[in-house]
Amino acid sequence: MTAEYDPGMIEVEIEDALPSPLFLDPNKREVQYERRQCRDEGRDVSQLEERFDALLDADAVTQEELHELLDASRELPVRPDFPYHEPSSLDGIRDARPEGPRQIEGGFDDLDDPYDVIYGGWLGAVAGCFLGKPVQGWSRDKIHSYLKASNQFPLSGYMRSDDELAEEYDIYNTVESSDAEGSMFVNDVPHMPVDDDIDYVAVGLGILDEYGVDFEPVDVANYWLQNLPVFNTYTAERVAYRNLLNLVMPPESATLRNPYREHVGALIRADMWGFVALGDPEQAAEYAWRDASVSHVKNGIYGEMFAAAMMAAAPFESDPRRLLEIGLSEIPAECRLAEAVSDVIEWRENGLDYEEAVERVHERWDESNQFDWVHTISNAEVLAIGLLWGEGDFGESLCLAVQAGFDTDSHAATLGSILGLLHGAEALPNDWTDPLDDTVETSLVSYQRQPISDLAAETLSLVRETGE
Structure with missing residues (x-):
């Protein structure tokens, strides 16, 4: 294009x-x-x-x-000169995608320790979210300013709060891990507090536990209504929730009066679909489509499919560029998301340095505009930058992504999941895993405060049950 x-x-x-x-x-x-x-x-x-x-x-x-x-x-036609082809149906998406591996040779059965892989994915998602959460909503300039003022620039690990800077940067030092008004810096909370990005990993686990791998979009909708607190949803998800309460079922729940339908909310829900389809990017993307179509359309859906496919491939493919290409192989070749991620790949191949690449994203998207700040495409570009310029290194990749700004906890959680699956739990540095205390909180009644290791074990159990 x-x-x-x-x-x-x-x-x-x-x-x-x-x-x-x-x-x-x-x-x-x-x-x-x-x-x-x-x-x-x-x-x-x-x-x-x-x-x-x-x-x-x-x-x-x-x-x-x-x-x-x-x-x-909703009735407006697409202009005949629009240069992209962006269907929202699963069949339409599959017809429009490029060639891909669809399945990884060997796949799940070739994994030496599938629990270590899945636990790595869980830890990675939580670690990425924990890294980005304290500065969610901050501009890139504010992030850099704080890191420099607190002698933490360039970012190399979890950010710590600084009492002397608390008033200037609106940091409230509390130790209440569930207090949304308190500090979320690593030295102020004992483990990962409630966050919607991690909520949705647990939501995926709950959906599979209740409905199995044959779940449909309406099952996702029913699970939300029964288990997910409405005020722990945002933008597209909350509009979809509103529609569901008014008995507007999928896929119309995603389109009725929903201007957030291409925002990042679906991309952050990809994890579980990759976890339970390891070695099968096509299947992971299909699960992601079933989930995303409740609240999103077009590039909003593609974001979740793209991420899920990468996660399914991550334990078998360590090359960052190839991982991105596998993700792109499950979405339409001529869509805005594919073009944007392909641009990032090209920047890397052409020798742009990290700062130049980040600046290009900021030239395209204004992070002070909420529409841009939480859009699927802007955050997917940042995720790709972290993966490529970090060269697959767990900590370096996450830090580069968060320093770039935009929806820091969201894109870092997704990137962390990919990297955790790629490396496995045992290989993740202690500096990143120890502060998590193997503990996460969610807003779901059935998964409140949980050991991350137990959630990984439950995930593996579901994989084995569905694979029989």
Whole structure:
């Protein structure tokens, strides 16, 4: 493809971009995001531009007016000159993907110690999330400024809080691991606190435990409603949750009044599908599609499929570029995500240094705009940079990704999962695993405070049961 993807005009600053705290009712800001999303998808917005402008300029609008415009935007056609082919159905995606290995020769049966691999994936996901969580929502400049002021730059391990800098950087030093207002730095919490990125790894485990590998999107929806607290979901997931409560079932739950449908929320849910399909990237991607289609479309879905395929291949393929290529082989060849990740691969091949690559991502995406900050594509680019410039090294790759900014706990958790599967638990450095205290908290009733090792053992048990 020769067309260059332009994420569009920057419309709002992140401080002004946050939706209503509940994400439960459409508001003017969601209408603004919907227009941006439609443009990104290549929809012909021209016939609705005046309605968008009038509503956004109005002093007051009714829910009925908001609903009518959001509903009308769903019917907009894709422009004939749109250079990408981006289906959301599984068959459509498979028809549009490039050649790939689909399955790794030997696969799961060739693993010397499958528990070590799966435990490595769990530890990696938690470690990456723990690394990025203290600075989630911080700009790259603020991250760098804090690291330099606290003598932690360049980043080489978990970040520590600094009492002398607490007020300047809004750090609140508490030891309550579940206190969202408290510090999440490694010296202030005893283990990984509740975070939605890790919640979804446990959600995947629960779905498989309850429904098995033949689960369908509606089973994902039912599991959410029964086990996942609505206020521990965000953006696309919370809109989908709202739709499910109104008996709007998948796949419509992903599209009805959901301007976040290509945001990073599905990509962060990929882990379990890779864990239970080790050696089978195609199957991992299919599981990911079933999960993602509840809340996402197009590149939102592709992000989860891309990550799940890489995870399934990671224990068998140590070359970072090849891992990215395997992930790309399970999504449409002519989509915006494939183009963006391919660009990152090309930057590496052309000899760009790390800072130049990160700067290019920031030129494409404005991290002060929430739409850009939590988008699938921007965070996938950062993940790819961490993997390539870190050359597969566990700590180096994670630190490079988090220093780049954007949704730090999300992309680092996904990257950590890939790297943990690649290396296995025994090979992970103690500096990264000891602070976790083999303990994680989630917001799910069935998986509250759990030993990470037990979650890995339960995952392996499910793999063995489903493989019989």
